[in-house]
Amino acid sequence: MTPKIPPRYLFIGGLHRSGTSLVNRLANALPGAGGITGAAAPENEGVYLQGAIAHTAQSGRPMHFATNPAEHLTEGHPLNSLETKTRLERDWAPWFDPDLRWRIEKSPVNLTRMRLMQQLFPMSQFMVVLRHPEAVAASVASWVDAPAQQLLDHWIAAQAQMLDDLPYLHAVMVLRYEDIVADAPRSMRQIAQFLDLPEAALPEGIADGNQNYAGAAQMTAAQANYAARWGYEPGLNVAPWSGLLQHPLRSVRDAVSAA
Numbered sequence: 001m002t003p004k005i006p007p008r009y010l011f012i013g014g015l016h017r018s019g020t021s022l023v024n025r026l027a028n029a030l031p032g033a034g035g036i037t038g039a040a041a042p043e044n045e046g047v048y049l050q051g052a053i054a055h056t057a058q059s060g061r062p063m064h065f066a067t068n069p070a071e072h073l074t075e076g077h078p079l080n081s082l083e084t085k086t087r088l089e090r091d092w093a094p095w096f097d098p099d100l101r102w103r104i105e106k107s108p109v110n111l112t113r114m115r116l117m118q119q120l121f122p123m124s125q126f127m128v129v130l131r132h133p134e135a136v137a138a139s140v141a142s143w144v145d146a147p148a149q150q151l152l153d154h155w156i157a158a159q160a161q162m163l164d165d166l167p168y169l170h171a172v173m174v175l176r177y178e179d180i181v182a183d184a185p186r187s188m189r190q191i192a193q194f195l196d197l198p199e200a201a202l203p204e205g206i207a208d209g210n211q212n213y214a215g216a217a218q219m220t221a222a223q224a225n226y227a228a229r230w231g232y233e234p235g236l237n238v239a240p241w242s243g244l245l246q247h248p249l250r251s252v253r254d255a256v257s258a259a
Helices: 020-028 082-095 108-112 114-120 133-140 148-168 177-182 184-195 221-230 250-258
Strands: 008-013 033-035 102-106 125-130 172-176 244-246
Touching: 008 020, 008 108, 008 114, 020 033, 020 102, 020 125, 020 177, 020 184, 082 114, 108 114, 108 148, 114 125, 114 148, 125 184, 133 148, 148 221, 172 177, 172 184, 177 184, 184 250, 244 250
Parallel strands: 008 102, 008 125, 033 102, 125 172
Antiparallel strands: 172 244
């Protein structure tokens, strides 16, 4: 009897209000892929449904977690153990369809845990979602009691750390919220190619929410200089960007680029 191939994990992460839920919807729509369903946890995020990695009210705080050294989990962390992996799989298993090829786990804090999760699940892949820093800062302002410039600085620090982590990852794709809402079908094709899955019908209700933050506090010249690396300019303006993709197979890289 041929043994059943175990499912692989796709971990989606990014700062709060960056569009991780949107990317999760797109990936979940693909045949053979699916996320956590039916949980009481916010947005069905797996970080709330496991006991392997402590998650308290101080964990994953919006516009705090990405600059907290204690929440940057890498391959050298003490949680890099078979016990952690076994507990995660046991805790998450009831929330996933048992026949999936890809289990999709979306939690913002995955942004700072990719290196550890890759060690625990060596065949996993990752998606990071970016959104214009001015839109993110304006969106989370009702949650976080901090000046807009401090929130923008956190955005910049978060992406700088993410860039430092990328060389350690085998398969990761960085997506921009603005590109997704501008051409959702293309983004859907790219995600499908990244996971080597067939395409699917596009979920309904995809719209650009950045217009809701017109007039938001703008980046300083120094902040804008860094954000330009991602094609972000002051005033919620977005320039063309070539994207960022890492995958060990050239065929996958070529297919995503051609999508």
